[in-house]
Amino acid sequence: MINQKSVQLGSVRSVIRELFEYGKKRKAEIGEENVFDFSLGNPSVPAPRSVQNELIKILTEGDPVLVHGYTSAQGDFSVRKAVADYINENFSLNLSADNIYMTCGAAASLTITLNALLNSGDEVITIAPYFPEYKVFTEHAGGKLIAVQGMAGTFQPDIAAIKAAITPRTKAVLINSPNNPSGVVYTKQAVEGLCKVLRECKERGQTIYLISDEPYRELVFGGVEVPYIMNYYEDSIVCYSFSKSLSLPGERIGYIAVNPAMQNAAEVYAAVCGAGRALGYVCAPSLFQKLIARVLGTASDISVYSTNRDILVSALQSYGYEVVKPDGAFYLFVKSLEPDSDAFAERAKNYELLLVSAKSFGVEGYVRVSYCVSTDMIKRSLPAFKALADSYKAL
Amino acid sequence: MINQKSVQLGSVRSVIRELFEYGKKRKAEIGEENVFDFSLGNPSVPAPRSVQNELIKILTEGDPVLVHGYTSAQGDFSVRKAVADYINENFSLNLSADNIYMTCGAAASLTITLNALLNSGDEVITIAPYFPEYKVFTEHAGGKLIAVQGMAGTFQPDIAAIKAAITPRTKAVLINSPNNPSGVVYTKQAVEGLCKVLRECKERGQTIYLISDEPYRELVFGGVEVPYIMNYYEDSIVCYSFSKSLSLPGERIGYIAVNPAMQNAAEVYAAVCGAGRALGYVCAPSLFQKLIARVLGTASDISVYSTNRDILVSALQSYGYEVVKPDGAFYLFVKSLEPDSDAFAERAKNYELLLVSAKSFGVEGYVRVSYCVSTDMIKRSLPAFKALADSYKAL
Numbered sequence: 001m002i003n004q005k006s007v008q009l010g011s012v013r014s015v016i017r018e019l020f021e022y023g024k025k026r027k028a029e030i031g032e033e034n035v036f037d038f039s040l041g042n043p044s045v046p047a048p049r050s051v052q053n054e055l056i057k058i059l060t061e062g063d064p065v066l067v068h069g070y071t072s073a074q075g076d077f078s079v080r081k082a083v084a085d086y087i088n089e090n091f092s093l094n095l096s097a098d099n100i101y102m103t104c105g106a107a108a109s110l111t112i113t114l115n116a117l118l119n120s121g122d123e124v125i126t127i128a129p130y131f132p133e134y135k136v137f138t139e140h141a142g143g144k145l146i147a148v149q150g151m152a153g154t155f156q157p158d159i160a161a162i163k164a165a166i167t168p169r170t171k172a173v174l175i176n177s178p179n180n181p182s183g184v185v186y187t188k189q190a191v192e193g194l195c196k197v198l199r200e201c202k203e204r205g206q207t208i209y210l211i212s213d214e215p216y217r218e219l220v221f222g223g224v225e226v227p228y229i230m231n232y233y234e235d236s237i238v239c240y241s242f243s244k245s246l247s248l249p250g251e252r253i254g255y256i257a258v259n260p261a262m263q264n265a266a267e268v269y270a271a272v273c274g275a276g277r278a279l280g281y282v283c284a285p286s287l288f289q290k291l292i293a294r295v296l297g298t299a300s301d302i303s304v305y306s307t308n309r310d311i312l313v314s315a316l317q318s319y320g321y322e323v324v325k326p327d328g329a330f331y332l333f334v335k336s337l338e339p340d341s342d343a344f345a346e347r348a349k350n351y352e353l354l355l356v357s358a359k360s361f362g363v364e365g366y367v368r369v370s371y372c373v374s375t376d377m378i379k380r381s382l383p384a385f386k387a388l389a390d391s392y393k394a395l
Numbered sequence: 396m397i398n399q400k401s402v403q404l405g406s407v408r409s410v411i412r413e414l415f416e417y418g419k420k421r422k423a424e425i426g427e428e429n430v431f432d433f434s435l436g437n438p439s440v441p442a443p444r445s446v447q448n449e450l451i452k453i454l455t456e457g458d459p460v461l462v463h464g465y466t467s468a469q470g471d472f473s474v475r476k477a478v479a480d481y482i483n484e485n486f487s488l489n490l491s492a493d494n495i496y497m498t499c500g501a502a503a504s505l506t507i508t509l510n511a512l513l514n515s516g517d518e519v520i521t522i523a524p525y526f527p528e529y530k531v532f533t534e535h536a537g538g539k540l541i542a543v544q545g546m547a548g549t550f551q552p553d554i555a556a557i558k559a560a561i562t563p564r565t566k567a568v569l570i571n572s573p574n575n576p577s578g579v580v581y582t583k584q585a586v587e588g589l590c591k592v593l594r595e596c597k598e599r600g601q602t603i604y605l606i607s608d609e610p611y612r613e614l615v616f617g618g619v620e621v622p623y624i625m626n627y628y629e630d631s632i633v634c635y636s637f638s639k640s641l642s643l644p645g646e647r648i649g650y651i652a653v654n655p656a657m658q659n660a661a662e663v664y665a666a667v668c669g670a671g672r673a674l675g676y677v678c679a680p681s682l683f684q685k686l687i688a689r690v691l692g693t694a695s696d697i698s699v700y701s702t703n704r705d706i707l708v709s710a711l712q713s714y715g716y717e718v719v720k721p722d723g724a725f726y727l728f729v730k731s732l733e734p735d736s737d738a739f740a741e742r743a744k745n746y747e748l749l750l751v752s753a754k755s756f757g758v759e760g761y762v763r764v765s766y767c768v769s770t771d772m773i774k775r776s777l778p779a780f781k782a783l784a785d786s787y788k789a790l
Contacts, residue, residue, distance in 0.1 A: 002566075002659075002666050006511045010669030046459040059450055064441040068643045104499050104647065104676070111675030116401045133672070140673035171397075248463045250681025252499065252647075264397075271397050274405030277528070278535035280506030281499070285680045286645025 014132060015360045016040065019345075023354050030352070036381035037354045038369045041180060041330065043247040045300045045372075051246060054294045058287060067290065071283045074273055075102025075255070082293040083255055087238075091228040099260050101272050102284035102292075105252035106215045106241035107133065108276075113237055113256055114141035114172075115275035116268065117209055122171035124211075127157050128362030129181050129333070131213070134174060143171070147362045155182045155324055155333065155363075159193040166201060172209040173198065177226060178216035181361045181368035182333040183309075183326020185220060188227045195233040207235055209268075215241040215254070218299045220328040221306045234261040237268070242292060244329075247300040253288040305330045308371040308378050315382045319389040330372040333358070336365045337392045347391070351384040409527060410755045411435065414740075418749050425747070431776035432749045433764045436575060436725065438642040440695045440767075446641060449689045453682060462685065466678045469668055470497025470650070477688040478650055486623040494655050496667045497679035497687075500647035501610045501636035502528065503671075508632055508651055509536035509567075510670035511663065512604055517566035519606075522552050523757035524576050524728070526608070529569060538566065542757045550577045550719055550728065550758075554588040561596060567604040568593065572621060573611035576756045576763035577728040578704075578721020580615060583622045590628040602630055604663075610636040610649070613694045615723040616701045629656040632663070637687060639724075642695040648683040700725045703766040703773050710777045714784040725767040728753070731760045732787045742786070746779040 013021070016039055023037040058067055074080065080097035087095050103109045110133075114124070120142040126134050128147045138145040148161045162173065173194065177186035198208045212229045217240070220226060229236040241254030258269045276282075283289075312332055316323055322335035334355070336344035345357040345367050358366035371378065408416070411434055418432040453462055469475065475492035482490050498504045505528075509519070515537040521529050523542040533540040543556045557568065568589065572581035593603050607624045612635070615621060624631045636649030653664045671677075678684075707727055711718050717730035729750070731739040740752040740762050753761040766773065 001514065002512045002663060003510065003514055003670070006666035006669035006673065007662055008669060009672050010511075010665035010667065042465055044460065047463055051463075052454055052459065055454055056451055059447055064447065065439065065642065068442055068446075068645050070437055070644045104680075107675035107677050109675075111673075115398065116405075117397045119396065119398055136673055137675060247460065249465045250463050250678055250684075252678070252680050267402055268397060270405035271401040272405065274401035274403060275398070277404050278401065278506075278531055279674050280502035280504075280532060282502050283645055283647070285499075285647050285683070287682075288680070289645075 009136060016356050019354050019356060026352070033380075035352045035354065036377060036384055038371065038373065039354045039356055041370045041372060043244055043249060043300065043372055044374065045247055045302065045304055047247045048295070048298050048300055050295050050298050051248070051291065054291055055287065058290050062290070068286055071286055071289060073277065073282055075100065075284055076286075076289050079289045079293045082296055083257070086296045087257060091231060093230055095257060095260055098269060099258045099265065101256040101258075101269070101276065102289055103254045103256055103276070104281060104284050105243060105254045106213065106239060107137070108252065108281055109239035109241065109254050109256050110134070110213060111137050111141065111279060112272055112275045112281060113211055113239055114138055114143065115279060116271035117171055118143040119171070121169060123167060123169045124172045124174050125162060125165050125170060126174045127162070129155065129179065129358055129366070130362055131176060131180050132360045149363070150182075150184075153324070155179065155184045157186060157190045157194055159190070159197060162194060163197045166197070166208070168206065170206070170208055172211050174211045174213060176213040178219060178326075178328025180216065180329055181331045181356070181358060182324055183329045183331040184324060184333075185224050185226055185327040188225070191227045191229065191232050198233060198235070202235070210236040211239060212236065213239045215244050216329040218245040219302055219305060219330060221309060222327065224327040226328065230257075230259045230261070234259055234263070236262070245299045246295065248288070251285065251288050253284055253292060304375060305372060307375055308373070311375065311378050312369065312371055316385055319386045320393075321385070321389060330370060332369040332371055333366050334369055336367055337389065339365060341365055341367050348388055351388045353381065353384050353388060404531060411751050414749050414751060421747070428775070430747045430749065431772060431779055433766065433768065434749045434751055436765050436767060438639055438644060438695065438767055439769065440642055440697065440699055442642045443690070443693050443695055445690050445693050446643070446686065449686055450682065453685050457685070463681055466681055466684060468672065468677055470495065470679055471684050474684045474688045477691055478652070481691045482652060486626060488625055490652060490655055493664060494653045494660065496651040496664070496671065497684055498649045498651055498671070499676060499679050500638060500649045501608065501634060502532070503647070503676055504634035504636065504649050504651050505529070505608060506532050506536065506674060507667055507670045507676060508606055508634055509533055509538065510674060511666035512566055513538040514566070516564060518562060518564045519567045519569050520557060520560050520565060521569045522557070524550065524574065524753055524761070525757055526571060526575050527755045544758070545577070545579075548719070550574065550579045552581060552585045552589055554585070554592060557589060558592045561592070561603070563601065565601070565603050567606050569606045569608060571608045573614060573721075573723025575611065575724055576726045576751070576753060577719055578724045578726040579719060580619050580621055580722040583620070586622045586624065586627050593628060593630070597630070605631040606634060607631065608634045610639045611724040613640040614697055614700060614725060616704060617722065619722040621723065625652075625654045625656070629654055629658070631657070640694045641690065643683070646680065646683050648679055648687060699770060700767060702770055703768070706770065706773050707764065707766055711780060714781045715788075716780070716784060725765060727764040727766055728761050729764055731762055732784065734760060736760055736762055743783055746783045748776065748779050748783060
């Protein structure tokens with residue numbers, strides 16, 4: 001008998017993936033232009049031009065043995081130094097290269113961090129709605145994911161509920177802002193409230209690490225600020241990926257940053273290195289490490305996401321939908337027009353609208369609309385959204 | 396308390412890494428040209444020219460959103476199809492794209508495969524000398540690594556000893572040929588003998604998977620053949636990496652191939668997908684996946700390794716060393732001139748020779764010489780090897 005948990009994880013498709021596959025089939029049947037596929041969170045804008053230019057420069061000017069060679073397990077020193085300097089400059093901090101561990105993207109950042117921190121049976125608190133793989137990653141690291149509902153309507157952290165969920169086994173709180181799937185950016189006030197609770201635990205002798213999963217950090221609209229957790233709490237770890245900011249999701253490049261203000265920062269960093277080793281992450285992809293050092297601070301042109309958001313939000317509101325206005329990422333959280341969001345998403349298919357029921361994100365009564373699509377498709381989809389809303393009024 | 400096993404894995408440097416760091420320090424002290432560093436197994440020849448050409452072509456001609464976008468979790472279909480076709484053509488097999496799972500390199504291939512197969516407490520047999528991370532990977536997957544000594548002098552598999560090591564908890568046998576650290580290629584006869592034992596277990600109702608870790612497959616000299624295990628045993632899985640054949644060790648690209656002749660091939664493949672998901676491996680680096688489909692079957696010019704091997708073997712033998720003549724990889728296994736190979740490697744430092752004591756590979760009385768270095772350094776190092784040998788004769 002082989003490992004049945006692995007078999008099960010590999011056999012059951014996620015709701016998102018299931019819907020995406022349905023969409024592919026449906027497009028083949030009725031034509032791509034007639035299906036409004038809002039299922040996937042895949043960047044639709046290209047990487048900045050500088051990415052292509054710098055990649056070609058590295059390939060043509062660099063020594064291929066060095067360009068494609070092993071870096072140290074935690075990443076090339078000069079790349080880690082560049083990332084540390086970038087963080088320091090932007091958030092007035094004091095990280096060194098040895099606080100940075102380069103990773104194969106966001107999922108790797110999270111699995112490595114969780115395997116570094118958790119002992120068997122430890123609990124990780126997250127805030128619903130949350131990215132479903134958090135549960136898979138936490139459980140594989142021997143832990144248990146405890147989902148605490150966000151505030152009704154705003155989906156900001158519910159500080160009192162988080163406080164109530166803390167037990168002696170709580171090892172970490174895992175947040176994601178800008179949030180997938182709600183697009184909500186956690187406010188400074190919310191982050192301060194959360195850190196106050198964690199600091200009280202610390203004073204009572206229990207260290208709870210705050211892990212911030214932030215692949216959407218740069219995808220914010222209207223000048224909204226995303227608080228940098230290292231400025232609020234010492235026992236904090238940032239899990240970053242360049243997938244969204246540079247539109248490089250397939251290249252698997254990101255990092256883990258360990259707050260140097262942490263009392264046991266060196267121990268946590270060693271554990272990160274050890275967990276990376278045990279999971280088989282030796283060095284992050286070398287060419288893309290080198291690229292990162294050259295393009296830090298540049299980002300894809302995300303103005304299309306902002307345009308899409310504005311069109312969708314105002315149209316959907318005018319049709320009678322209740323939406324959570326997103327300040328970031330490229331997701332819109334829409335209240336289901338009937339209590340069961342699965343039934344609502346299923347009904348939306350009659351109008352060729354592919355919306356993800358939010359149940360798998362740990363929340364009832366909502367669907368996720370991924371608007372990292374063309375503005376043209378957004379505009380063409382509006383009559384379908386209207387017809388879907390009208391179909392409920394007719395009941 | 397964070398995870399102490401991770402802390403320990405991240406704090407204790409491997410013997411190889413320790414020696415490499417010593418070498419860096421020593422080179423700074425007495426000059427790079429005066430240190431003969433045989434510590435690391437890092438390819439010293441560049442990637443084939445076609446790698447650079449094709450990368451630039453993909454970057455300039457491809458749609459960047461597709462080039463850098465997510466592929467499916469198990470890898471792009473057309474890339475997997477190309478890999479399957481390549482294997483079929485070379486080894487007269489019948490794999491499909493759905494027997495191939497693209498990975499972030501050899502370490503990922505192994506951790507994913509072990510997490511797919513093992514239940515807690517399962518045993519994995521390997522043959523000493525073996526790559527030390529096998530123990531780390533197996534233990535993290537909940538298993539126990541059982542090392543069986545290879546045949547004295549040849550380091551071919553000892554079939555009787557393997558048979559004796561099988562218990563009801565044996566889930567897999569993990570082999571590595573061409574072998575790191577011995578350079579030995581397992582013969583057809585040895586592979587047949589091993590598979591016969593495994594088939595007998597199967598007949599008694601115990602399925603034991605044969606995992607072949609083969610990043611050095613193409614690095615063989617003098618036309619020696621490396622048996623392809625799928626031609627010998629149904630319950631077999633190949634873990635491959637392009638690190639050595641294409642000199643791309645830092646780019647983390649490889650694959651897992653599940654033998655379609657396996658009765659439960661679909662279940663094992665699903666478990667591979669599930670384990671990859673739980674470990675945080677979503678899709679292998681996208682640009683390099685696309686590259687692989689274009690350069691399958693090409694390889695770096697490995698003639699320098701062959702030259703180095705010949706020079707080293709004949710010189711060392713003439714100085715009185717006993718060596719295991721390697722048919723592949725870029726490692727030479729040399730018998731220590733005193734029983735304790737740690738002491739021998741330490742003494743070699745007096746002659747500025749950096750050799751890895753083979754204790755961490757599970758074998759007593761040998762050192763590993765990595766000859767993936769310049770031929771010039773090999774030649775300049777010979778007097779040091781001679782002086783080291785002479786120093787023992789003088790005793």
